[in-house]
Amino acid sequence: VGATGTRPSLSEARSGTAARRVSPVGDNGRVSANAETAGRRATIRDVARLAGVSKSLVSLVYSSPESVSPERTQRVLSAAAELGYRPNHIARSLNGVRGDVVGILVADPHNPVLDDVVEAARVALERAGRLGLLTSAVLPGTGPAHLDRDVVSMVADLRPSGLLVVGSVPDMATVVTAVDGARIVIASARAGGARDVASVRGDDDAGMRLVVDHLVGLGHRRIGHIGGEGSPVAVGRVRAFSAAMVEHGLEGDVIESSDFTERAGYRAALALLDRDEPPTAITGLNDLAAIGALTAVRERGLGDRVAVTGYDNTYLAGLGLIGLTSVEPGNAEIGRRAAELLLDPDASPVEILVAPELMVRASSGLAP
Amino acid sequence: VGATGTRPSLSEARSGTAARRVSPVGDNGRVSANAETAGRRATIRDVARLAGVSKSLVSLVYSSPESVSPERTQRVLSAAAELGYRPNHIARSLNGVRGDVVGILVADPHNPVLDDVVEAARVALERAGRLGLLTSAVLPGTGPAHLDRDVVSMVADLRPSGLLVVGSVPDMATVVTAVDGARIVIASARAGGARDVASVRGDDDAGMRLVVDHLVGLGHRRIGHIGGEGSPVAVGRVRAFSAAMVEHGLEGDVIESSDFTERAGYRAALALLDRDEPPTAITGLNDLAAIGALTAVRERGLGDRVAVTGYDNTYLAGLGLIGLTSVEPGNAEIGRRAAELLLDPDASPVEILVAPELMVRASSGLAP
DNA sequence: TTGTAAGCGTTATCAG
DNA sequence: CTGATAACGCTTACAA
Numbered sequence A, B: 001v002g003a004t005g006t007r008p009s010l011s012e013a014r015s016g017t018a019a020r021r022v023s024p025v026g027d028n029g030r031v032s033a034n035a036e037t038a039g040r041r042a043t044i045r046d047v048a049r050l051a052g053v054s055k056s057l058v059s060l061v062y063s064s065p066e067s068v069s070p071e072r073t074q075r076v077l078s079a080a081a082e083l084g085y086r087p088n089h090i091a092r093s094l095n096g097v098r099g100d101v102v103g104i105l106v107a108d109p110h111n112p113v114l115d116d117v118v119e120a121a122r123v124a125l126e127r128a129g130r131l132g133l134l135t136s137a138v139l140p141g142t143g144p145a146h147l148d149r150d151v152v153s154m155v156a157d158l159r160p161s162g163l164l165v166v167g168s169v170p171d172m173a174t175v176v177t178a179v180d181g182a183r184i185v186i187a188s189a190r191a192g193g194a195r196d197v198a199s200v201r202g203d204d205d206a207g208m209r210l211v212v213d214h215l216v217g218l219g220h221r222r223i224g225h226i227g228g229e230g231s232p233v234a235v236g237r238v239r240a241f242s243a244a245m246v247e248h249g250l251e252g253d254v255i256e257s258s259d260f261t262e263r264a265g266y267r268a269a270l271a272l273l274d275r276d277e278p279p280t281a282i283t284g285l286n287d288l289a290a291i292g293a294l295t296a297v298r299e300r301g302l303g304d305r306v307a308v309t310g311y312d313n314t315y316l317a318g319l320g321l322i323g324l325t326s327v328e329p330g331n332a333e334i335g336r337r338a339a340e341l342l343l344d345p346d347a348s349p350v351e352i353l354v355a356p357e358l359m360v361r362a363s364s365g366l367a368p
Numbered sequence C: 001t002t003g004t005a006a007g008c009g010t011t012a013t014c015a016g
Numbered sequence D: 001c002t003g004a005t006a007a008c009g010c011t012t013a014c015a016a
Helices: A044-051 A055-063 A070-083 A089-094 A112-127 A149-157 A172-178 A204-217 A232-247 A262-273 A287-299 A331-343 B033-037 B044-051 B055-063 B070-083 B089-094 B112-127 B149-157 B172-178 B204-217 B232-247 B262-273 B287-299 B331-343
Strands: A101-106 A131-136 A162-166 A183-187 A198-202 A223-227 A253-256 A281-284 A307-309 A326-328 A351-354 A357-359 B101-106 B131-136 B162-166 B183-187 B198-202 B223-227 B253-256 B281-284 B307-309 B326-328 B351-354 B357-359
Touching (some): A044 A055, A089 B089, A101 A112, A112 A131, A112 A162, A112 A331, A131 A149, A131 B149, A149 A172, A162 A172, A162 A331, A183 A331, A198 A204, A198 A331, A204 A357, A223 A232, A223 A262, A223 A287, A232 A253, A281 A287, A287 A307, A331 A351, B055 B070, B101 B149, B131 B149, B162 B172, B162 B331, B198 B204, B198 B331, B204 B223, B204 B232, B204 B357, B223 B232, B223 B262, B253 B262, B262 B287, B287 B307, B331 B351
Parallel strands (some): A101 A162, A162 A183, A198 A351, A223 A253, A223 A281, A281 A307, B101 B131, B101 B162, B198 B351, B223 B253
Antiparallel strands (some): A131 B131, A326 A357, B326 B357
């Protein structure tokens, strides 16, 4: 999964055999307890009754197994298995317990970059035996994105032991106060004003430097950048681009783009190409804008004279028909390290930068 | 009460005074209310005290507002606002109430097609004042995808009034029994064996017919299809393709693809082009496979002789450098109608097919 | 080790 | 409309 350039699509479904039904329904003959459990989820009480122990003991088996005798533990566990019992995290959390639930709040489910981060984090959480609850924090639809406070407070009520925020969530202050007490880690975004919040993100300064070094190494001197003021990420990348250019004694030609879509990238690239001294290389703040630029460049027949680079190394960049040089920000590592930070009880609110890598493809050739 | 105006608003961080922990017992005297609420979420009791009404009345205001006098309603509401009170859905659900929560279980968060469905559904749910909780139902990582039972049972414990399953979730039987009693609607997948479950999906038969009609209309006679046995969706589309061909008195050339990635589509297309009588048009079961095919076709310089079509009309298809003719399955409508079905109390477990639309782009031209 | 009882925040019921 | 009380499933003192 997640191999660069190819990605399975929607259509694959898991055509497995219908899984064995571990049902709470009373179909396990001899137990007299089963009459009660018909039609509803088995509770701790049902388990206790079947195992012939007390309710508290059952609870103990799950919370501190070491303090219960192996024999009784076994009795409880097999009773639980027979009834298909699963602890009710909801009821548990009502008690104020910060248990094994970890909330994952993703800013934009559409964004494939965030998906990669989330996926890696979920794997890490699952390995650690935690229950990662992935939710979308942002309301879709009308107007500018805004925080879904209902969802946030619901997750908060669940008393997660930690909260992983992936991407730029609109109103972090609310989130922070809502889950008051849980550890928070932000992935793929800046911590912003939030206090005592750890964050893990890609090192955009290093990434842009990789791009510029690469292009300068190819002989390019006049290099343009399509970016702008639209978001913290965009602003950071513009700065990083300019700084990297200065390191080489060059001045970058920055053009602002209204948004960061293919179309906007296309238009911005045309504007750059129409300059008196047009750039021989164009860097995009993301892959989509860069693809728009690439389209413009190829349309003008400049495919082998003007280099184009993207950022994020989404699977778009790896498609054969596109072949866009792009910066891989290390999303999997970002996700993994964010999860580690969340799980490590004595981690401090650090800010971790993950080192990026340049994926060179056909779109960036030698300067003319 | 002394609390008036002294309680910090929610947006104001509690950075200043460290939250004093107040013993939860024995403090319900006449002590000013604000002392108690420091450091913890306001509860219905806090609101009742501040508004000078009973706990039950506060509950009533939220559950059946019409049965409470406007004056008291106002008192309660402003007290709630002052305290930053939000009902605790978790506690509510413990009680067995099927309230305004709707669970959304998405099979694969990576899949942009499902994203579109989910987005439309969330908008519809929000319009209806429901709280849509978007979660991922499938565990990432090792091996074949399998259902995250913990997440499912957690959502079930929330006692959602409805459950929207988007995409092909591995073990529907478990899901159905878990949320026993809630209405379930499946979007963008077949109901499978599940009983009494409504479903909304694209009409793939119609979609494939659109494709074949289009190609035949362009003069194509030898038409290939890249698809296979990998999933119910793939199987359905193969059948639909063959049936549509038969309608025109033609026989389709179907080639199986190991998976449905760009790379696999590329290989399959090469195999088709190497036939003794190669097809003049290639239909892919999805956009990604079709893009692989398109790459092969263009590589061989057959770009204007061999037509290629995709399915799903993902944004890949619309990119200028790709320009892939594709079937738009109406994902937004699927999501919207699924949400409607979920909300309508007397909807029956129907199976709704949404009519697709063909988006013609540069990849499908006249037959030679 | 085990059992008992209180309590988490809410809703439902029911007599005032 | 109020106030009291019992659930919901679970945890956690505290007592046996």
